[in-house]
C-alpha cells in the first residue's frame with residue numbers, strides 16, 4: 001500500500017489577518033500545551049489503527065510556530081516514532097514574527113526539513129494592510145537564521161491582488177524572495193472570503209481589478225522562471241527537486257490523514273473532516289463523514305492544477321480506462337485559443353488557462 005501524508009492543524013494565531021478564513025484563534029499558553037498533548041494522543045491512536053506509513057508530515061494552521069519549538073518537537077517526534085519513513089518530508093509553517101536561532105535549532109534537530117514562511121509581500125505598507133505583524137526585515141532575519149542552522153528547503157508565501165499592489169511593488173517582493181535564495185515560492189491570489197474583514201469592508205480598499213491581477217500573475221510566472229524557479233502548479237514554483245511532496249499528494253489525489261479542528265482527510269476512498277471547533281476536538285470528537293472521494297472527475301480536476309496536467313498512462317493505471325474522448329473534444333476549443341495544450345500523453349492547462357481554470361474545468365469535466 002502506498003504511503004500517506006499526515007497533516008496537523010495548529011489553530012492558534014496571535015491576531016487575525018483581514019483576509020483569512022482559516023480556523024484559528026489567539027489561544028492561551030495553557031491551551032497550546034493542552035492541545036499538544038491531545039493531538040499527540042490523537043496521532044498515536046490514529047497511526048496504531050492505520051497500518052500504513054507516512055512519507056510527508058505537514059504542520060500547518062493557523063500559526064504552528066505559535067505553539068513553540070518544544071511543543072512542535074513533541075508532535076514531530078510522535079509522528080516519527082513508528083510512522084514516518086526515514087526520508088519523510090517534514091514541513092512546519094512559521095510566522096516570521098519573533099523566531100530566533102534556538103527555535104530553528106530545535107526544529108532542525110528533531111528532523112524538520114522544510115520551513116514555510118508567510119511573507120505575502122516585501123513591501124511594508126502592503127504587509128501592514130494585510131495585518132502582518134512583522135516588518136520585511138524580520139522575514140529576512142528569519143530566513144537567514146533558518147539557513148544558517150541548516151535549512152535548505154524554505155518556501156515563502158507571496159500574495160497577489162493586495163490592495164494598491166502594482167507591477168513595481170510585486171517586483172520588489174519577488175526580488176526580495178530571489179535575493180534570499182529560497183528554492184520554493186507559493187503565490188496565491190487574494191480571495192475575498194465571506195466572514196473576513198476584507199470581505200465586509202471591500203468598498204474601503206483599492207483591490208487590483210481582474211486585468212491587473214492577471215498581469216501580475218503572468219509577470220510573476222515569467223520573473224520566477226527566468227531565475228530557475230519553475231512553475232509546477234497553478235500557485236507553486238520551485239527549483240528542480242524542491243517541489244512540495246506533501247502538496248503534490250493533494251494534487252495527485254493521493255491519500256492523507258488530517259488531524260485537528262478543520263483538518264480534512266482522504267483515506268480508503270472516503271473523505272472526512274473535523275469540525276471547526278477547538279473544544280469538541282479537545283473532548284475527543286469523531287470526524288464528520290464527507291462521502292466518497294477520488295473518482296475520475298475529482299482526480300482530473302486536481303491533476304489539471306498541475307503544469308504536467310492529466311496523463312493517459314496514470315489515468316489508465318488508476319482507473320483502467322483512457323481519458324474519455326469527450327474531454328478531448330471539449331478541450332479542443334481551449335487548445336485552439338491557447339488556454340490548454342495537448343501534451344505528449346494527455347492534456348494540460350497553459351498559464352493563460354490557469355487564470356480561468358475554474359471555468360475551463362467546469363466546462364470540460
Ligand code: SF4
Nearest residue numbers: 013016017020061062
Ligand atoms: S497568520 Fe495565517 S492563519 Fe493566522 S490569521 Fe494570518 S493568514 Fe490566517
